[in-house]
Amino acid sequence: MRQDWGYRLAPHRGLLLAVGLFVVMFAMFISHHPAGFSSNVLNTAANKGALLAFVAMAQTLPVLTSGLDLSVGNVFVLTNCLASTVVTGSAEHAALGVVLVLATGLACGALNGAIVVFGRLQPIIATLATGAMYHGVALLLRPEPGGEVHEGFADFMTGSVAGGIPFAMILLVGVVLVIWLPYRLSTLGRAAYAVGSSEQAAYMSGVPVARAKFLAYVLAGLLASIAGLLLTCLTYSGEANALLGGSYTLNSIAAVVLGGTSLYGGSGGAIGSILGAFVLRTIGDLLFVFDMNPLWQPLFLGIVLVVSVGLGSLRLLRIKSRLELYR
Amino acid sequence: MTASLFRLEGVSKRYGGVRALENARLECGHGRIHAVLGENGAGKSTLIKVMSGVVRPDAGTMELSGKPLVLDSPAAASRAGIVSVFQELSLLPDLSVADNIGITNPPTRFGLIDRRAQRRMAEEALARVGAGDIHPLAPVGQLPLSRRQMVEIAKALVRSPKILILDEATSALTAADVAGVFRVLRELRDQGLAIVYISHRMNEIAELADDCSVYRNGRHVGTFPAASKSPHEIIEMMIGREYTSVFPPRRAEAPTAPPALAVKKLCWAGRLKDIDLEVRPGEIVGLGGLEGQGQRDLLLALFGALKGLTGTVEVNGARVSLSNPRRTRIAGGGIALVPEDRKTEGLMLPMTVRDNLSFAAIGQFSRFGFIDRKAQEAALARMMDLLKIRAGGIDDPVASLSGGNQQKVVIGKWLMTSPKIILLNDPTRGIDVGTKQELYRLMRDLADADAAILFYSTDYAELIGCCDRVLILYDGAIIRALEGEAMNERNIVTSAHNLAVEVAQGAP
Numbered sequence: 164m165r166q167d168w169g170y171r172l173a174p175h176r177g178l179l180l181a182v183g184l185f186v187v188m189f190a191m192f193i194s195h196h197p198a199g200f201s202s203n204v205l206n207t208a209a210n211k212g213a214l215l216a217f218v219a220m221a222q223t224l225p226v227l228t229s230g231l232d233l234s235v236g237n238v239f240v241l242t243n244c245l246a247s248t249v250v251t252g253s254a255e256h257a258a259l260g261v262v263l264v265l266a267t268g269l270a271c272g273a274l275n276g277a278i279v280v281f282g283r284l285q286p287i288i289a290t291l292a293t294g295a296m297y298h299g300v301a302l303l304l305r306p307e308p309g310g311e312v313h314e315g316f317a318d319f320m321t322g323s324v325a326g327g328i329p330f331a332m333i334l335l336v337g338v339v340l341v342i343w344l345p346y347r348l349s350t351l352g353r354a355a356y357a358v359g360s361s362e363q364a365a366y367m368s369g370v371p372v373a374r375a376k377f378l379a380y381v382l383a384g385l386l387a388s389i390a391g392l393l394l395t396c397l398t399y400s401g402e403a404n405a406l407l408g409g410s411y412t413l414n415s416i417a418a419v420v421l422g423g424t425s426l427y428g429g430s431g432g433a434i435g436s437i438l439g440a441f442v443l444r445t446i447g448d449l450l451f452v453f454d455m456n457p458l459w460q461p462l463f464l465g466i467v468l469v470v471s472v473g474l475g476s477l478r479l480l481r482i483k484s485r486l487e488l489y490r
Numbered sequence: 491m492t493a494s495l496f497r498l499e500g501v502s503k504r505y506g507g508v509r510a511l512e513n514a515r516l517e518c519g520h521g522r523i524h525a526v527l528g529e530n531g532a533g534k535s536t537l538i539k540v541m542s543g544v545v546r547p548d549a550g551t552m553e554l555s556g557k558p559l560v561l562d563s564p565a566a567a568s569r570a571g572i573v574s575v576f577q578e579l580s581l582l583p584d585l586s587v588a589d590n591i592g593i594t595n596p597p598t599r600f601g602l603i604d605r606r607a608q609r610r611m612a613e614e615a616l617a618r619v620g621a622g623d624i625h626p627l628a629p630v631g632q633l634p635l636s637r638r639q640m641v642e643i644a645k646a647l648v649r650s651p652k653i654l655i656l657d658e659a660t661s662a663l664t665a666a667d668v669a670g671v672f673r674v675l676r677e678l679r680d681q682g683l684a685i686v687y688i689s690h691r692m693n694e695i696a697e698l699a700d701d702c703s704v705y706r707n708g709r710h711v712g713t714f715p716a717a718s719k720s721p722h723e724i725i726e727m728m729i730g731r732e733y734t735s736v737f738p739p740r741r742a743e744a745p746t747a748p749p750a751l752a753v754k755k756l757c758w759a760g761r762l763k764d765i766d767l768e769v770r771p772g773e774i775v776g777l778g779g780l781e782g783q784g785q786r787d788l789l790l791a792l793f794g795a796l797k798g799l800t801g802t803v804e805v806n807g808a809r810v811s812l813s814n815p816r817r818t819r820i821a822g823g824g825i826a827l828v829p830e831d832r833k834t835e836g837l838m839l840p841m842t843v844r845d846n847l848s849f850a851a852i853g854q855f856s857r858f859g860f861i862d863r864k865a866q867e868a869a870l871a872r873m874m875d876l877l878k879i880r881a882g883g884i885d886d887p888v889a890s891l892s893g894g895n896q897q898k899v900v901i902g903k904w905l906m907t908s909p910k911i912i913l914l915n916d917p918t919r920g921i922d923v924g925t926k927q928e929l930y931r932l933m934r935d936l937a938d939a940d941a942a943i944l945f946y947s948t949d950y951a952e953l954i955g956c957c958d959r960v961l962i963l964y965d966g967a968i969i970r971a972l973e974g975e976a977m978n979e980r981n982i983v984t985s986a987h988n989l990a991v992e993v994a995q996g997a998p
Contacts, residue, residue: 167627170586170625170627170628170629171627173629174629345602348602348603348605349601349602349603350596350598350603353585353589353593353596353603354593356582356584356585356589357582357585357589357593359584360582360583360584360585361581361582361583364580364581364582365582365593366563366564367544367564367576367580368564368580368582368593368594368645369563369564369565369567369568369569369594370565370593370594371565425584429582429583429584429585430584
């Protein structure tokens, strides 16, 4: 049935736009790269992109409930510092360390969720505050940049597997398959979409509103901690860098929007955000291969964001009651 | 009546000082369709909200199949088997039709939602209510209103209710859809469900209901088998309340000046249909009818808040284009709208009385873009005195005022612009009797000072007491104009239900 395809594709228009943008940009990048298409170039691009992709996935979940998580960048930094302390020593010790890092991400997410859902604070201010706390803990853990990480693990995480496929990509796909897709198809995952679409209607429909929101923040913490772990493997160290946390938080929001998720909640998804993250990263790489001053990057990034978000608000032209513009 | 399935006794609910339900009762039997009737504000919606777990009553008990029932959320009501169909209130606009239908209890496989099964379930439910034309993957937000309402009904069916409550569920439907819904409702009744049906359409009730209960002012007035009373007898039961308000006298002679506001063939988005009306300076024209028949849209249209209007609007004989509220407020000497919901559309609650009163007329006491506080204070003092606004001080947040005084601030804000045309959207809702009477007095004074007033109220007594003429809207069109002797409660309620009035009616 042709109509079916129309309806199946319609919600993914934003995603398709991001895919198209990414393919074009990446092709330009590769074709102009002095080294051409090589496993190495691919691997570097993948690793850089994957960091933001995980943080952007994390951001997607609260945004879908029409919330926001301003602490994702700081959870990322905190787990980076923690990993540089505990993912060390013997293989068993490192494995335990990985579990601890992920558990910390979950705990940070749970605290966010508890404050937003049960404390009924606005997500922006709640996560701004917890984000500052997480950064504080990161500073305590690692007042000076440094630390180390289990080398075998780090090389495995950041290397390529047979056929030259970067492991970071496999990890990304794995997380999508193991966390995102089941979540999207779970009752609570769909409840999150329902809450973002209309919280009142969701409540009236008997949807578990509180649990859905809580889970969204918890999973956001977990996904951000995966990014923190990956960062540790890339840098072999940890750093409680406030600028890094802030820039990842803001870029994650940009990636979410680029990937077609509405900041009002209720529509979009994490796969779009991954693509959005890669688009953002590729902009920087493009400037590099075209030999342009890297100072242009923020300007370019801004233009890409404004244009792609502008496309999304064309629907406002159809609204019949002007009052609805202000809802 | 057969053995009762559901019983509600002595239920009371107050909102602030307003009594919404007082010692209400309702009893529903297996395999019966029970119509609940009453005019605006009779307590029907509160009753439904209590039954569906949205509102917790202050007092009273409920029983289901002889067992006591306590509902603390809509989810609890749904688990107990009480399912409500609201007017598109519980649909999720971004989700697909199938997702909406399955939202409460989706079919799962290995713990995940089985989308194929869910789609089949949605298709079956839609086909069952005769809405097989709706695509299960379409996002609900893109469906027209009548289709959304059908989704809402299908959504209720898949929850396999014991008691199904329909609150004005057919108001947005086409005749063919209504027939489909009625067929399903009869089937469900024959399967032993109890159905509670709220509608303002008397013919539907005559066609469908087995029992009727009438409510008035939050109280249960009577329950009787549907066929035992005529529509006009039922309307008698719905009205006939005591009048407590005193209204100021009307003008001796009708105003003769040319109309300040003349509307011809005004249409909007299928929700306003060929509206013709005129309001002369010095005249208060009422808008009546059931809630949601287009009165609010009409006022918003005249204030310039709606896009895509057709037809003409003349202010003082000159044609105006209503492009936005900023411009309409100065069209032809000034148009003012006192909106429906003062808390969201009328006031900036955390801001001061001073700021709130000043917004609409801020140009009057601004110089070079700065506010002249002396001139402002003088103007505000006059207004607060005129309206007898009781506030701690003009720099108190408006949220700290009582409801009545808040409403006076909304009205005062617009009076500051000395408008020639005043649109009032149910201005007395939720305010105390004393303030109401002050507002009636004020409206008449403004009219006597040659303002043209268009006044929508859900309180029929108020329309009769305040207005020179009343226009009744039904389904987006003016279906009747009542004035003089014909402007009585019986005629208003009868017209509002789109029934013919028995006595001579006023000229349109």
